[in-house]
Amino acid sequence: MELTPQEYQQLVQKHVKPSPLGKDMLWAFVVGGGICVLGQGILDFWKAAGLNEKDAATATSITLIGLSALLTGLHLYEKLAKYAGAGTLVPITGFSNSVASPALEFKSEGFVLGTAAKMFTIAGPVIVYGISASIVYGIILVILGAL
Amino acid sequence: MIGKRMGIGTIKFDRPPRVRAWAAVGGKKEKEGPLGAEFDKVFTDTMCGESTWEKAEMHLQKVAAGMAANKCKIPISALDMMVAGDLLAQCVASSYAARGSQVPYLGVYGACSTMAESLGIAACMIDGGFAQRVCAVASSHFCTAERQYRFPLAYGGQRTPTAQWTATAAGACILTAAADDYAPVRITHVCFGKICDLGITDANNMGAAMAPAAYDTLRTLLSDTGTHPEDYDGIFTGDLGKVGSRLLCAMFEQDGMSIADRHEDCGKLLFDDKQDVHAGGSGCGCAASVLCAHLLPRLADGTWQRIILAATGALMSPTSVQQGESIPGICHAIVLESGKKR
Amino acid sequence: MQYIYAFITGGIICALSQILIDKTKLTPARILTSYVVLGVILAAIGVYKPLVDWAGAGATVPLLGFGYTLAEGVKTAVSDSGLLGALTGGAKAAAGGISAAVFFGLLTALLFKPADKS
Numbered sequence: 001m002e003l004t005p006q007e008y009q010q011l012v013q014k015h016v017k018p019s020p021l022g023k024d025m026l027w028a029f030v031v032g033g034g035i036c037v038l039g040q041g042i043l044d045f046w047k048a049a050g051l052n053e054k055d056a057a058t059a060t061s062i063t064l065i066g067l068s069a070l071l072t073g074l075h076l077y078e079k080l081a082k083y084a085g086a087g088t089l090v091p092i093t094g095f096s097n098s099v100a101s102p103a104l105e106f107k108s109e110g111f112v113l114g115t116a117a118k119m120f121t122i123a124g125p126v127i128v129y130g131i132s133a134s135i136v137y138g139i140i141l142v143i144l145g146a147l
Numbered sequence: 148m149i150g151k152r153m154g155i156g157t158i159k160f161d162r163p164p165r166v167r168a169w170a171a172v173g174g175k176k177e178k179e180g181p182l183g184a185e186f187d188k189v190f191t192d193t194m195c196g197e198s199t200w201e202k203a204e205m206h207l208q209k210v211a212a213g214m215a216a217n218k219c220k221i222p223i224s225a226l227d228m229m230v231a232g233d234l235l236a237q238c239v240a241s242s243y244a245a246r247g248s249q250v251p252y253l254g255v256y257g258a259c260s261t262m263a264e265s266l267g268i269a270a271c272m273i274d275g276g277f278a279q280r281v282c283a284v285a286s287s288h289f290c291t292a293e294r295q296y297r298f299p300l301a302y303g304g305q306r307t308p309t310a311q312w313t314a315t316a317a318g319a320c321i322l323t324a325a326a327d328d329y330a331p332v333r334i335t336h337v338c339f340g341k342i343c344d345l346g347i348t349d350a351n352n353m354g355a356a357m358a359p360a361a362y363d364t365l366r367t368l369l370s371d372t373g374t375h376p377e378d379y380d381g382i383f384t385g386d387l388g389k390v391g392s393r394l395l396c397a398m399f400e401q402d403g404m405s406i407a408d409r410h411e412d413c414g415k416l417l418f419d420d421k422q423d424v425h426a427g428g429s430g431c432g433c434a435a436s437v438l439c440a441h442l443l444p445r446l447a448d449g450t451w452q453r454i455i456l457a458a459t460g461a462l463m464s465p466t467s468v469q470q471g472e473s474i475p476g477i478c479h480a481i482v483l484e485s486g487k488k489r
Numbered sequence: 490m491q492y493i494y495a496f497i498t499g500g501i502i503c504a505l506s507q508i509l510i511d512k513t514k515l516t517p518a519r520i521l522t523s524y525v526v527l528g529v530i531l532a533a534i535g536v537y538k539p540l541v542d543w544a545g546a547g548a549t550v551p552l553l554g555f556g557y558t559l560a561e562g563v564k565t566a567v568s569d570s571g572l573l574g575a576l577t578g579g580a581k582a583a584a585g586g587i588s589a590a591v592f593f594g595l596l597t598a599l600l601f602k603p604a605d606k607s
Binding site: 005081 | 198199301305355393394
């Protein structure tokens with residue numbers, strides 16, 4: 001029997017069990033929402049500590065990033081992420097995990113070429129395109145302002 | 148055909164090389180699996196007391212080869228040749244494991260099909276008279292494979308249902324010449340496979356990428372030897388996992404052949420469903436350790452007379468996947484017979 | 490009430506991303522990258538600010554909020570220093586987060602050991 005790639009693709013589709021979307025979404029909703037609630041609590045804490053709106057927001061990000069790096073080091077973040085999926089990926093804690101995990105993993109290749117050089121293998125694109133997008137937006141604002 | 152070949156692509160040995168001794172070592176998860184008790188040695192510390200995962204895999208392979216040689220009471224240095232492979236780039240686990248052995252060394256790469264590839268080459272060497280005693284060995288380690296092919300271990304990623312779990316394990320066989328009456332298992336045929344690629348690009352669904360290769364090689368072997376699935380006590384594919392196994396059976400069914408009652412998969416045997424390995428085990432160490440822990444002992448004691456080991460491999464690299472290439476599959480099949488007959 | 494809004498908004502953003510993970514072949518890095526860029530765009534067209542006012546951390550903690558921070562930073566910097574601000578504003582606003590990720594990442598590597606998964 002000769003199968004074409006198209007026919008085979010159809011056969012594969014028939015035999016692959018899809019991800020349990022409903023369950024995954026529920027997990028992502030609860031854990032993602034939970035992390036945001038935690039963020040809200042930290043934000044209120046920094047505000048109560050006397051920081052202004054903007055500084056409190058920055059301090060909240062830093063606190064969450066620190067917490068997530070700690071959980072990554074303790075190998076707890078990956079255990080939660082197995083269930084939470086997008087719930088742990090999309091919050092800023094997921095960004096921190098994607099920086100801390102290669103830093104930890106590749107230290108066997110040294111602190112310079114391992115930890116430091118590999119640190120942004122996953123998170124690098126986020127910064128590259130995030131900052132580039134903000135610059136494009138800035139330039140548009142400048143042009144609109146000059147008109 | 149000419150010489151030792153029969154049919155389109157099967158090698159038939161005039162003087163079937165023998166498998167004299169074997170050993171399987173595994174990690175913690177393998178120990179907790181259904182075959183846990185059948186391993187010769189298991190490491191609950193998957194770092195194996197070493198400082199890096201790569202060194203740990205090297206250690207696994209060294210221990211497996213050492214134990215196999217020990218069982219037939221020969222030192223490693225008395226081997227004529229070592230044929231070894233693993234999943235790492237440049238095959239480093241094997242090369243470093245063989246360092247200091249003073250034995251001629253061939254490093255082979257067949258991804259998860261490596262054990263069948265090394266066994267096949269070793270058997271050819273012996274039947275051809277180029278060697279008397281050859282060690283065939285293969286290993287894989289979950290951690291080295293993860294960091295090379297996927298994400299750092301501490302990265303919070305989700306595995307898809309089709310993903311497979313790389314086994315932390317190694318298996319080694321010592322092959323000897325046909326005249327060795329002490330050896331309990333014989334290798335009668337080898338069918339080296341062709342690359343089959345039906346356009347699967349999802350690196351998380353390697354079972355689907357490899358199933359066409361398994362189908363192609365098994366079809367070739369069965370038609371070249373004029374045998375049927377019923378002639379074997381078992382057809383063991385390397386590590387197609389659940390998805391690949393279903394696809395393989397479906398492809399045979401389209402030909403009006405049923406292999407479902409003869410077919411088993413090393414990736415499905417090594418772990419059970421409770422271990423959260425999704426579609427099953429994979430890695431060179433999967434087929435290698437299942438062969439040495441589970442299959443060979445049953446041939447040796449005569450429970451089974453004849454089986455096929457059809458180890459499958461997905462021959463992509465992280466670079467080729469990133470460049471959008473589809474995944475080439477391979478499958479090498481070995482026919483193993485109990486030596487007690489005749 | 491603020492906590493409930495944060496929970497619902499953050500939860501919905503994550504649950505929608507889960508659809509992308511399960512139903513498309515997008516890798517996590519691609520999803521995160523598109524989220525940051527999307528955050529910049531949503532902030533630029535003025536959609537995201539009202540959401541932040543309503544949901545608080547529910548809108549700022551997901552990576553969309555990182556894009557929002559970048560865009561807001563650029564906006565302020567451009568009105569202060571023109572074209573130069575277009576280049577400095579985003580990075581300046583994100584400096585805290587990026588520096589923290591780098592430093593805490595390094596600390597993690599220093600203090601902890603890689604471990605096997607089971």
